[in-house]
Amino acid sequence: MSNHGKKQPRSGKARKALRAIAACITLAAITVGVFVLFPQEEVMATTDEVAELAAEEVFFEPYQLTRARPVSTVQETVVITKQYTNIHYENEEIPCHTEYVDSAYLPLGQEMTISAGQNAVFSVEVADVQTPEGTSRIELEREQVSYAEDAVVLRGTGESRMSSYSTGFSISSFDESTGAMMVNVDGQSLQVLGAINCNATAYCACSICCGPYASGRTATGTVARYGTIAVDPSIIPYGTRLYIVAADGSFTYGYACAEDCGGAINGCRVDLFFETHSQALGFGRRNCIAYILA
């Protein structure tokens, strides 16, 4: 069949048909029909098989089934003439599924794309088939070029008091089973629930910062130390663990815990504790990103 100098069959259907034909030859003893495979090939097939091949539209250029005729008393009148032309490839995309994950740390209704996902793409070999009834388009073969990956989108429920201050941040990975978001900050990987923009000032335990009755104790009774921060507890609840960096990258405060409060610390303001007054002065006031640790 490869000697007539034309294309080899390309479709799974054609290969199946040729296998069927080969099987027919071995079953010649019970063969009831014959059809001619253009132009040199003459093979046997049963009536049912001829009908099946015809129904499946398996023949295409150059394997054009030109004629089928009976070889026994069993009637067989299948005649198929199909011409396949304009064989070409088309890409077909199937949109990926989007998984929505609730986040208490985003405002109600706000969405944040964690992973854009990827559509499944198929390369489809198609052809026009000419029949006495006209031209129609058929698919010869399809091959999957790329596989779908789910898109993941965080959808805010606004349940956390911090949600109204949440900000966009860049997520390096996302664990769909636990909902944990990983962010890369300062070369380390942090597991976070979200992040908030805040305006940060600095203080120490001295009387300038804390007044004449400064005790070194926080509002929650802990001893103030580096990592202690003062918050508005109606916004950032006591006990919240954070990782704080300057938004412009000029300073890393690092791990912190919301343990203290202060008269001027309202809304999304935080006061960062330093061991010495000069360190606090050195920090001054900076816009910061406070990652809310999981």
Ligand SMILES: [Zn+2]
């Ligand atoms: Zn001070």
